[in-house]
Amino acid sequence: MSAPHLEFPALYSSANEGAIRAQNYFLWMVRSEYCLLFFVSVASATRAASGLNPIVVTLLLAILAGLFVFKIVKKLDQDWYRCRALAESVKTSTWRFSMRAHPFEDTSSINIPKNKFRILLRDILQSNRHIAANIETAETKQVTDTMIAIRKLSLEDRRGYYVTNRVDSQRTWYSKKSKANKNALKFWVVLTIVIYIGAAIALNAEQLGLPNVTVGFDPMIVLVTSALGWLQMKRHGELMASYNLTAHEIGIIRSNSDAVKTEEELSDFVNEAELAFSREHTQWVARRDAN
Secondary structure, X not given: OOOOOOOOOHHHHHHHHHHHHHHHHHHXXXXXXXXXXXXXXXXXXXXXXXXXXXXXXXXXXXXXXXXXXXXXXXXHHHHHHHHHXXXXXXXXXXXXXXXXXXXXXXXXXXXXXXXXXXXXXXHHXXXXXXXXXXXXXXXXXXXXXXXXXXXXXXXXHHHHHHHHHHHHHHHHHHHHHHHHXXXXXXXXXXXXXXXXXXXXXXXXXXXXXXXXXXXXXXXXXXHHHHHHHXXXXXXXXXXXXXXXXXXXXXXXXXXXXXXXXXXXXXXXXXXXXXXXHHHHHHHHHHHHHHO
């Protein structure tokens, strides 16, 4: 009989969905701001030729101001980072419980580690109560049946399950994210250079015999500013290096799995791996909060 797919606690599901929702709202707001800024620049540059009423541009500026205030007041970016940090804290605790790792070692009664796990979830939730409004109640249990089922596996089966479904999965995830950020960085750098060249052409359009192209200078400047702002926000270069480093660290940790022969050694192995995973997310949130 194969081991079941690990089902995470209700708190993880709620925090994960809250992080995805806050991330989508935040990125949608940023994209909307950039699009509106571009429209304002186009409207302003072509106003003389098109006869556009200044009220339209003023209205767009008012909408931009409203979006800016809404984004600052709602703190969608902080909600995104903190919900994600909460979800990852619950996930790493779930793996420790399922593997019987410290502080959820095997005892005479399953109720003892289950009670420890519930207390830990309560403490995690209390320390993150400021984002309680962003997480909805999920229907799954806090200590799921699959967590108990995996915990009951033999030492060898748990070790193999953890290496395959946690360590290898995380290593693949970090490796893919590093490559994705590398490709994204290349794309935005090339695009920014192209826009710079376009802005230079628009600025000197009259001398080049293209007088109508001069109206494109202001929109081009807005585009390049937006591209630089997006790069600053997404931090592709920093994440590429950070994810790549973590992927290599996980590979080193994985090589220790063959030496695991006892419950204590498995506990140490799991906690070492989970420390590496949680450290990356903690640093990620700290970097985001600092910016």
